[in-house]
Amino acid sequence: MDIMEVDLPKPSTSTSASVVTDPMEGSSGTNNRFPPVTSQSQTITIKNDLNMPWIEKYRPKTFSDIVGNEETVMRLEKFSSCGNVPNIIIAGPPGVGKTTTILALARILLGSSFKEAVLELNASNDRGIDTVRNKIKMFAQQKVTLPPGRHKIIILDEADSMTDGAQQALRRTMELWSNTTRFALACNNSDKIIEAIQSRCAMLRYGKLSDEEIMTQLLRVCKAEKISYVPDGLEAVVFTAQGDMRQALNNLQSTWNGFRHVDSTNVFKVCDEPHPLLVKEMLLECVDQNICKAYKIMAHLWKLGYAPEDIITNIFRVSKHLEIKESLKLKFVQEIGMVHIRIVEGMNSLLQLSGLLAKLCTVAAMTEK
Ligand SMILES: Nc1ncnc2c1ncn2[C@@H]1O[C@H](COP(=O)(O)OP(=O)(O)OP(=O)(O)O)[C@@H](O)[C@H]1O
Ligand SMILES: [Mg+2]
Numbered sequence: 001m002d003i004m005e006v007d008l009p010k011p012s013t014s015t016s017a018s019v020v021t022d023p024m025e026g027s028s029g030t031n032n033r034f035p036p037v038t039s040q041s042q043t044i045t046i047k048n049d050l051n052m053p054w055i056e057k058y059r060p061k062t063f064s065d066i067v068g069n070e071e072t073v074m075r076l077e078k079f080s081s082c083g084n085v086p087n088i089i090i091a092g093p094p095g096v097g098k099t100t101t102i103l104a105l106a107r108i109l110l111g112s113s114f115k116e117a118v119l120e121l122n123a124s125n126d127r128g129i130d131t132v133r134n135k136i137k138m139f140a141q142q143k144v145t146l147p148p149g150r151h152k153i154i155i156l157d158e159a160d161s162m163t164d165g166a167q168q169a170l171r172r173t174m175e176l177w178s179n180t181t182r183f184a185l186a187c188n189n190s191d192k193i194i195e196a197i198q199s200r201c202a203m204l205r206y207g208k209l210s211d212e213e214i215m216t217q218l219l220r221v222c223k224a225e226k227i228s229y230v231p232d233g234l235e236a237v238v239f240t241a242q243g244d245m246r247q248a249l250n251n252l253q254s255t256w257n258g259f260r261h262v263d264s265t266n267v268f269k270v271c272d273e274p275h276p277l278l279v280k281e282m283l284l285e286c287v288d289q290n291i292c293k294a295y296k297i298m299a300h301l302w303k304l305g306y307a308p309e310d311i312i313t314n315i316f317r318v319s320k321h322l323e324i325k326e327s328l329k330l331k332f333v334q335e336i337g338m339v340h341i342r343i344v345e346g347m348n349s350l351l352q353l354s355g356l357l358a359k360l361c362t363v364a365a366m367t368e369k
Contacts, residue, residue, distance in 0.1 A: 060100055298353055
């Protein structure tokens with residue numbers, strides 16, 4: 001069976017392609033099969049909300065819906081309430097809500113003028129030096145009537161992929177139009193933003209989301225979608241997501257679409273990752289210096305066809321939560337790290353992974369339990 005297969009009712013008319021719906025309606029307990037048609041000012045245009053990825057359907061619209069990074073979000077809320085927002089850079093790992101936050105900020109500040117007063121450019125747009133010189137400048141020069149104290153907003157998403165040249169061209173533009181336009185940049189790596197731009201912006205940093213924060217959102221979505229799940233299924237989704245909400249929602253949706261029930265076995269099948277319980281058992285065998293049993297599990301994982309990088313990443317994640325003496329855990333992590341480097345460099349054989357098990361057994365033998 002194709003695991004992505006979904007039972008979809010056919011859209012009733014071809015014009016439904018332009019129906020604009022509020023993705024959050026589904027979560028308020030209304031019949032989300034046929035969501036109500038709402039105003040044109042909303043940004044998400046969809047065919048049918050069942051076709052919609054949950055990451056878009058449940059993209060927070062307001063600051064209060066954004067999970068985690070409370071302090072930074074609160075700071076932005078303050079900025080938005082006084083209206084005069086400085087140029088900002090939000091930096092942080094993928095899938096933690098940077099783009100979402102900037103869109104929410106723009107929506108709060110500009111309301112119904114969102115369409116004409118926001119220019120959004122991301123990595124899929126051409127953002128070379130010419131775009132900065134022409135498109136951004138043109139937009140900055142355009143006259144838009146806004147409430148007093150409000151500014152046009154230029155969103156530069158994934159700004160770390162802009163070339164140095166384009167960033168250099170931006171520095172003067174930012175200053176020249178500062179009385180009418182604000183810049184909001186999002187990036188994964190703030191080092192790739194030139195210092196001159198960093199100094200013109202307020203830097204906000206997002207961290208990875210905690211397991212509890214991801215779980216909160218998953219429970220919300222499960223309730224809204226009436227998903228059949230068991231707690232260990234959601235824990236597995238949290239484990240696979242590693243602090244990335246986008247990944248968590250995608251994994252939840254894939255598992256639900258594929259199996260119509262979310263439990264840990266299904267989640268690890270969909271995510272195609274070694275089951276952490278198996279990996280945990282293998283590591284505990286190493287703690288007991290039982291190399292034969294540990295190797296049996298490793299050989300089994302190898303036979304299942306998992307990529308060595310996936311296996312070693314999983315071993316690392318599991319080892320972090322292993323209930324063993326802290327000093328032994330640190331030594332384990334060190335050995336795992338060394339093998340991870342070798343695997344990344346190309347020495348990715350079963351022998352390499354088995355060597356790790358032998359090393360872990362030796363380390364365990366030399367450490368007092
Ligand atoms: N803090 C959050 N609270 C609730 N949902 C979130 C949060 N962060 C991410 N999401 C969900 O994940 C999706 C992707 O988030 P977003 O596009 O904001 O990530 P990002 O931080 O910009 O990642 P990237 O660096 O890859 O661009 C959102 O549509 C939303 O559904
Ligand atoms: Mg983004």
